[in-house]
Amino acid sequence: MRQAEFDREQVLRSALKAFLHKGYGKTSMQDLTKATGLHPGSIYCAFGNKRGLLVAAVEQYKQDRDRQFAATFPANAPVLPSLKGYLDDLVAECHSCDSSRACFLVKALNEMADQDAELQAELSTSLETWQANLESQIQRAKDLGELTADKDPEILARYLVMGIYGLRTYAQTHPQREVLQQLADQLYLSICQ
Amino acid sequence: MRQAEFDREQVLRSALKAFLHKGYGKTSMQDLTKATGLHPGSIYCAFGNKRGLLVAAVEQYKQDRDRQFAATFPANAPVLPSLKGYLDDLVAECHSCDSSRACFLVKALNEMADQDAELQAELSTSLETWQANLESQIQRAKDLGELTADKDPEILARYLVMGIYGLRTYAQTHPQREVLQQLADQLYLSICQ
DNA sequence: AAAATTCTTGAGTGATTGCTCAAGAAAGAC
């Protein structure tokens, strides 16, 4: 057995960056060969086709995000400061130019939903898992007495997800830090009351 | 002078529907000829090129939206009930299957921003105008005593826009009416306090 | 070192893209 010469994770992150920048449809194979350094034949061999590369990149993105989530919400630490930090990180990410302002899952969902039911299902599931993770953090905040008992974690998590979607979209027309930070703070307050 | 045989507004609305359904990039000229009933030559003659058709469709969409906005917020009527109605209409639109869940301006912005600075500028301006319209309604609510004097209309309008962006995005994975209505109500409350 | 196996390479494939333009059809001018 001779093993492949490229680093899979690095290839996937490069492809993801290309997809994020131009969108899936407008990202040509030529763009992808340039971005990843792989030749068309290698991409075909490793991922089947362009869509396969997208699916693999989505999977990689999910893993990276899950790791980041776990690092931001350490177990046994108070939740609300972590949540505040989570939103502040989001503001920083939306503010920075080199990074993307849109969540890759949402962007892919927006572009592909009507044309690829299978991918849509997977993306929806991922987003639902994310919301469930936020909900369990909110539940933990209740258990720790950081939130009053009358709050419903499911409803709060839902509202938080909606707010984050909105914040990311808003950042596309108004990437100024103060504006985004003020919106994030307002969102945080409406969770904590 | 012989006049064109097609109805411009109807053509633009058909094109808009096609763009909304498949996205600008994936909507081929063939799709557009089918959707509008026009032949490629006629489209070229009337709108210059595919992008010209998009720009014209955006313009039409803006006009339709402005009309709808004015009808929802009648002058000299109390503002808050109108705002409630505005959000309820939004929920209904997001809930219905045949209509689009995404705002066309935002969808176009998401897809084209990195590749068409001129269009991006126009879309941003339109969205800013929309936010300004909401802000002046909120100002009117303050003047009418519907909102306490300590509220800042600009900040409230910003938050409302963010919430609406988020609601529309959220609807793409959860189009259930109860969920969307509950989110809209929560958003409404955080405006009125 | 030779043979066998696996990965890499990139010019080339048919299909599709946005778009053109000369020819034809329809309307108004006289």
Added chain:
DNA sequence: GTCTTTCTTGAGCAATCACTCAAGAATTTT
């Protein structure tokens, strides 16, 4: 009814698309 003008038509254009595959390079096995 004829001429002029304007609009409509759709086959065809060059460019680009995602993708293929036979030949070459690199590694392991014998």
